[in-house]
Amino acid sequence: MVAAMRAKGLEAMVITHPADVRWVSGFTGSNAAVALMGGRRRLFTDGRYTAQAKEEVQGLSVTIAKKPVAQEACAWLEKAGAKLCGFDAAVTSVAALEAMKQAVSGKVRRGFFRAVSGMVVRLREVKDTDEAETMRQAALLGCRVYDEMLGVIEAGMTEIEVAAELEYRARRAGAEAMSFETIVASGVRGGLPHGKASGKRLARGEMVTLDFGVILGGYCSDMTRTVYLSRSARFSHVEAEQKKTFDAVLEAQIRAVSAVRSGVSCAEVDEAAREVLRTAGLEKEFSHSTGHGVGLEIHEGPRVGAKQAQKLESGMVITIEPGVYLAGKYGVRIEDTVLVTEAGCEVLTPSVKSWMEL
Structure with missing residues (x-):
């Protein structure tokens, strides 16, 4: 100081x-x-x-x-x-x-x-060893809760019920609080980047996006996963379209994570995700930055976005969260929190993020 x-x-x-x-x-x-x-x-x-x-x-x-x-x-x-x-x-x-x-x-x-x-x-952007370990544990707690929720989520539940169950399990697991109001957005509501949980019931054939985080030791975690509530007859035209979009977002997210390392600009990481979606014809439906810093607050510096010249530094903790939002149809977002290192990054939220049917 x-x-x-x-x-x-x-x-x-x-x-x-x-x-x-x-x-x-x-x-x-x-x-x-x-x-x-x-x-x-x-x-x-x-x-x-x-x-x-x-x-x-x-x-x-x-x-x-x-x-x-x-x-x-x-x-x-x-x-x-x-x-x-x-x-x-x-x-x-x-x-x-x-x-x-x-x-x-x-x-x-x-x-x-x-x-x-x-x-x-x-x-505060660069975390010391103790801060990084606290954030690692917060992220792993969130992952454990998410993994449990995969066996709970089913068609007929309301989005509010999903959020309530997730938050209950998080507090039972030791979370001090949630990092922010849990987002559960299914079907057409997935087209809302920050769709707060509503009374809408989950239905088969829909994508469901869960975006949440927990606080542990004062530090926030943040993760997003999108899953598919399977139809009994699989791979209809609509389902195939949703999976194609999902695959593009997943590839964008993986590319951006791979671009993270100390010395790389925030704009370069953002472009790694955006380039994939541009090639897929989906860039216009990606309406926000690729990520942001996390720490004692859920949104901190640096901002991982276009034209952001700030260089990443070892010890920074950022999110990588590209998304595609098709108004009136569905949306997909996949988010990891990562710890920047000299050689690359450590993914703090290792829960499976590939296509998953429930």
Whole structure:
């Protein structure tokens, strides 16, 4: 952190975004701010978290604030002699910034704050060994739940019932929470890239997309699989079309995973997937980026998309999730979470992703 602050010309920093606060301090409470100045590091929270802060926070002093935590953090920095304080403009509202300004004296207020968007978020992109292991375990927990669900999903269930069963099993298996609202999209609803589970009943002859993740140790997992609810008479014209689309998405996903390694640009990975779908005549139905970073938040940097020049680095954890969405017909998405290495990547979500009929 100190080196990153110096690179921005900052002598002090106030951190308020919960995931950033947790990454810097270990604190998981809902109300906190961290003030940094040189070697001095202090966390501010309220009286509800006195015991929790004592248990969780390491390497920082703790102050139980009587006023809003961000304001007390800024006032402390001014008292400590800071003349220039960075804040993350990407996560700080106009109202929050105004409140922080009111916490410092008028004589220093005008030049005290400097916007430095995403500095801590950028540092969080590269995971250390402990973070990577936690994410590996979260991903494997998700895979175990998915493998169980293959024996549960059947025609006649509603999408909501599938999501509820999946989430119940995840919590029973030890998940702290779900990474996001579970997506279950079947049949024509598969044409919605983020189709929330609905009351629609699953029917034979339909594709079913499941997109979900679990949180373990504060870190998120993320995976998507698309399966086919088999007809009794197989390989009708419609089924053959769906399988052809599925095969194209699977090939795109495999190609993109193969392109991942340290030093490769995010745009190159995106293009590896897009090229396959372009050849198959399906690129126009691929309406989002190929992937994104994952960590303490389900969507972090880097963005794996077209024109994204950022280079992948060893230790980054990203998703690879191309999809094809045919409005009014069906959709297919396949997603793995991978850990970037010098030589390639480690797939953290090894559950089978080939064509599967239930």
